[in-house]
Amino acid sequence: QSVLTQPPSASGTPGQRVTISCSRGSSNIGSNYVYWYQQLPGTAPKLLIYRNNQRPSGVPDRFSGSKSGTSASLAISGLRSEDEADYYCAAWDDSLSGNYVFGTGTKVTVL
Amino acid sequence: QVQLVQSGAEVKKPGASVKVSCKASGYTFTSYGISWVRQAPGQGLEWMGWISAYNGNTNYAQKLQGRVTMTTDTSTSTAYMELRSLRSDDTAVYYCARDLRGYDFGYYYYMDVWGKGTTVTVSS
Numbered sequence: 001q002s003v004l005t006q007p008p009s010a011s012g013t014p015g016q017r018v019t020i021s022c023s024r025g026s027s028n029i030g031s032n033y034v035y036w037y038q039q040l041p042g043t044a045p046k047l048l049i050y051r052n053n054q055r056p057s058g059v060p061d062r063f064s065g066s067k068s069g070t071s072a073s074l075a076i077s078g079l080r081s082e083d084e085a086d087y088y089c090a091a092w093d094d095s096l097s098g099n100y101v102f103g104t105g106t107k108v109t110v111l
Numbered sequence: 112q113v114q115l116v117q118s119g120a121e122v123k124k125p126g127a128s129v130k131v132s133c134k135a136s137g138y139t140f141t142s143y144g145i146s147w148v149r150q151a152p153g154q155g156l157e158w159m160g161w162i163s164a165y166n167g168n169t170n171y172a173q174k175l176q177g178r179v180t181m182t183t184d185t186s187t188s189t190a191y192m193e194l195r196s197l198r199s200d201d202t203a204v205y206y207c208a209r210d211l212r213g214y215d216f217g218y219y220y221y222m223d224v225w226g227k228g229t230t231v232t233v234s235s
Contacts, residue, residue, distance in 0.1 A: 031217070032217060032218060033221075035221045037156070037222075039156075043227075044206055044225040044226065044227055045148070045156065045206070045208075045222075045225055046225065047221060047222060047223045050219070050221045050223070051219055051221075056223060088155065088156055090156075090158075092218060092220050099158060099172050099173060100220060101158065102148075102155060102157065102158060103155075105155040105156070
């Protein structure tokens with residue numbers, strides 16, 4: 001099964017900007033939209049970014065998504081303590097298996 | 112408000128089956144799909160598949176083909192996920208989520224509302 005690769009961890013102090021990368025091949029990110037989910041400790045995931053760079057209602061504009069070729073990234077500007085969570089990218093995979101694949105996940109720590 | 116309420120925790124023996132329910136409220140059930148995602152202890156998210164609440168069409172993860180069945184009951188706005196021949200590595204939190212699928216400039220598919228999760232423990 002295809003895997004989207006993310007750095008296992010990222011950190012920053014309050015107010016800083018943190019960027020998380022997500023990369024894989026052309027059968028998923030290269031040809032499809034990328035999504036980002038936030039999972040606070042002990043809770044269910046929450047949709048953070050859809051269709052590469054769109055924010056659902058209620059998601060602060062501190063969160064932004066982008067995609068270029070077979071890579072995508074999530075940026076958190078003005079980092080806050082409540083942003084400490086796991087972040088997962090995801091994309092549909094056009095390969096024969098036709099699965100939805102999640103990234104390996106990135107733990108963001110606010111120092 | 113839009114809400115997905117899942118059934119309670121389950122403990123099963125290896126080889127048994129489990130059926131998790133997910134009751135939707137606050138929206139028109141048949142206008143969206145329901146997806147299932149699981150998360151083993153300390154691990155990442157794993158997509159299991161989706162079901163259209165409109166026509167019952169399904170798409171399962173290749174890894175689970177033959178062991179998983181997703182169904183819906185539109186009269187009660189409830190979705191179900193049954194997993195058979197349970198193994199210890201099926202121990203996980205199982206989430207249902209409302210999903211949106213379609214085409215605009217490309218195919219889109221994502222989950223915008225999630226249930227709180229159901230813990231399934233497989234142990235002898």
